Amino acid sequence: MFSYSLVDHHRATKNGLGGVMSVGKRMTDGLSLELNTFYSVMKGDSQAKAGGYTGNAKLKGVGLTALLFPFSSWLQNSYGLVSVDYGTGANAPYGQPLNSGSPTAVSALDYHTTVFDLGAGYLLPITHNILLRAEARYRMDSHGREYLGIHNGDRSAFYEGVFNIGLLIPLGVHPAAPAPAAPAEVVPAAAPAAEADSDGDGVPDSRDKCPNTPAGTKVNEDGCPLDSDGDGVPDDIDECPHTPAGAKVLANGCALKDDCRTPKAGEAVDENGCAVNKAFILKGVNFEFDSDRLTPEAKEILNGVAETLKSYADLKIEVAGHTDDVGTEAYNLGLSERRAHSVVTYLGNAGVDTTRLTPVGYGKTKPLVEGTTDEDRAKNRRVELNVKD
Known part of the structure; x- marks a missing residue:
């Protein structure tokens, strides 16, 4: 992921640019664990340069991140995160506390640190196998050096904002989508002997919303003919049983374009098994x-x-x-x-x-x-x- 850091002004550097790479595993529906590494480069600001500092400060680290996914369906692509990393800083500005507008001489220091992140993010599906990942983190660089950076007063940690954006690519075998279940023929519970079923479709007259269904027609729980593609034409007379959702159809159940008519006996068919005659x-x-x-x-x-x-x-x-x-x-x-x-x-x-x-x-x-x-x-x-x- 691409990374942009709003650095602590006590670092005496400009905001940082860098990157993040991570490999993780979904442990449960609500938890993923990641092994990650990060890298950030920060140029010295005018105050550090005035004290003689040159070059770029660097911060890199490797550690473990936990992604916490809420169980609420409307937040299913959002997550919170907590991360702990072992980090190293290189060429960081280092000077005594300043009490005036004229900085003292500034040297550079390499140091070791523990980096803690708290934050939140969101995963936006782009394709079936690629997601856009965006997140914001609040970072504590607990370097432990009282005079690391240029500042007035003692500070042993930097507190910073980090914004990451990049791609998440799931690896491994994706479970196949379950095949759509065939409409089940309703088998009603045994009805009292006195309850009639005038059309013999298996749905008692007291619950039958289509009381004159032709014999042999498959029906739903309301006693009405099945309509698998939802076009308003029952399956038993629908010549195009797989009409795209929302398409307006004629009385035979076919849309005027982008539909597939079931061929009659002897009719020519195309490579999709649809009737050629349109x-x-x-x-x-x-x-x-x-x-x-x-x-x-x-x-x-x-x-x-x-x-x-x-x-x-x-x-x-x-x-x-x-x-x-x-x-x-x-x-x-x-x-x-x-x-x-x-x-x-x-x-x-x-x-x-x-x-x-x-x-x-x-x-x-x-x-x-x-x-x-x-x-x-x-x-x-x-x-x-x-x-x-």
């Missing part, structure tokens, strides 16, 4: 038969989509309309384009900046599934959001 299908956004008029249910869904889009004001998005295979290609192309425009218009009325939305109609040229059953055609009639790079 299109967001707006399920439930339907239109009246052979029309571009949105159904009431579609409008409710688009209200939620609008709130999500407002959270991604920097994204350019294509709003893509698709139809089934019934009708001519030209007719379906026009219908899909009108439907895409209808969605953009509704989102604009809901507060979304439409200058970053591009409506495009693809007609029946990009079916989601191959087939001519009513179910297949219903899947192919859809509206998608495609994020543009």
